[in-house]
Amino acid sequence: MDLFEYQGKQYFSRFGIAVSPGDIADTVDQAVEVADRVGYPVVVKAQVKVGGRGKAGGVKLAQDADEVRLHAGNILGLDIKGHVVHRVWIERSSEIAKEYYASFTLDRPNKVHLGMLSAQGGVEIEVVAEKNPDAIAFLSIDPVRGLDLATARRWVDEAELDQPAREQAAELLVKLYDCYTTGDCDLAEINPLILTPDGNVHALDAKVTLDENASFRHPEWEEFRATETEDPREKMAKEKGLNYIGLDGTVGIIANGAGLAMSTLDVVNQVGGTAANFLDIGGGANADVMASAMEVINSDPKVKVIFVNIFGGITLVDEVAKGVLEALGRVSISSPVVLRLDGTNAVEGREILAPHLSDKLMMEPTMLDAARRAVAFANA
């Protein structure tokens, strides 16, 4: 789950990482009220989960209430790369002497954590990595040992941060690592991390991605989840515990497991169709989950046919079959359904459906046959 900048900053604060004083606003009046409270000059920043906000006019400096009114008025409702701004973050403007970059993420090939630190912050780190890779100090961190202050001190030396920033930066990096690990982040990134003329180091931006698998030990994440703006189909699917991504085609797809679901998209595409969605019912789905999946797909007006592609492992095919019948009984499924069922309890599953097969409910022996049949309906 990606956080908005303001949520990232709130999260950072919990781990003692310094951020500028500020607050959120959803209306122009609120924006002025917040700005009056934090003190001028302020920066008004669009809260959208996409890069390039500054260039799009989503970040503005305001000297007084009138300017806040003007900028907040322009930014709220602004469309930045398809993301409409509903909320702004207002914070006290910081004087900047230097801009740095710092982040932690998992180094998947080496199975350790990777810290990246650069004295060249404020620009996209990908650009720095390409044009001037020596400007990034990489640090591999053994997840068992973690990051201590002594190592962080050597690291800021190596990255050649300005002398007055080094001690504070080292301390902040240890806190950021704590946020990354104890806070269960997939990514914790600060760009820019700034040094002010009076010698203070703090985070001017926050990019945080949380690991949803760790939700069970973070009840406080509930408030972040509440602000997730989603496609209504995706929202409905999530409520039912399904892994759904809306696409633009006409073949509705239901499969078990991410790999098979992706493969189903591939095959539908190869035989001349287009997928309306990606839907993975997950491992061990029961009849009710399957029925919900059918309902979600059915609610998509673009769908002309539903392709159910199941290879049972931990998911039992007879449960899937029951789910299909349950869905057919519960709601009127408007599109024809093409099934391909294999794996654990497939024989039982096929038997359950056999008496119900018709020109609206069809079974094919292989994934490719089923894809061809489904696409024939979709393109008819």
Next chain:
Amino acid sequence: MSIFVDENTKVIVQGLTGGQGRFHGLRNRDYGTKVVGGVTPGKGGTDVDGVPVFNSVKEAVEATGATASFVVVPPKFATAAILEAAEGGITFIVCITEGIPAHDEAITYNRLVEEFPGVRLLGPNCPGIISPGKCNIGITSGDIALAGGPVGIVSRSGTLTYQALHELSQKGIGQTTCVGIGGDPVPGTNFIDCLRAFQDDPETKAVMMIGEIGGSEEERAAEWIKLNMTKPIVSYIAGVTAPPGRKMGHAGAIISGSKGTAQAKMEALAEAGVHVCNNPTEAGEKMVEIVKAL
């Protein structure tokens, strides 16, 4: 021969008394796997359909001589169970649990490497391993596999592992061993581990490798193949048509920017001499050709 397991492998099931542990543990036993015990803290002394349950891995190993473990324990407790297995003397651990936090996986993986260098972890979030006719540890339905070789399978995606087995078995081609390595960010066993074992296994004559978008494991495997692999490999990468920037279920299956795309992986593998196919069926057909020509 098979890799990692064989007909003599003795297996305990951690979580045998739970819903899935019972179902799949007993299915594994019925397949012919030597399932010699189960472990659930607090339930020692009971049994599940005749399989004795112990309070700890240590006790189970002492009583049964098991060397392998099947971990079917919910995400919250799974990494503790994996470490308990290693501490208890198990050398091959299969964990199917889905939804373990990435940081727990990272710590567990590195602790295993540092403290238990002789232990191999398969998974988490994987279907397990099956050596047809000999041993099945995990959630793969045994009836879709065909004994006798000559093909080894390694796959990153659960259900596509079954699909791969099915494609080959349907065409009358047997498997030596099929390993599902799982799609989580920190897999205990990776493509290269399996490719190396298949290369060294005299009965495996060809390998089917199923990858998916995200990460760079397939690219790394391609590098290794170029230098070390002499046996033919057929490959399929799922997610050719996946829209960029979206996370498709597995923590692994995310593409951001150009790296990690199916295209990049397919090119790297093709360049290493792998037969790259567009879907599982095509991969199965290609394997038929290869096996016929052996």
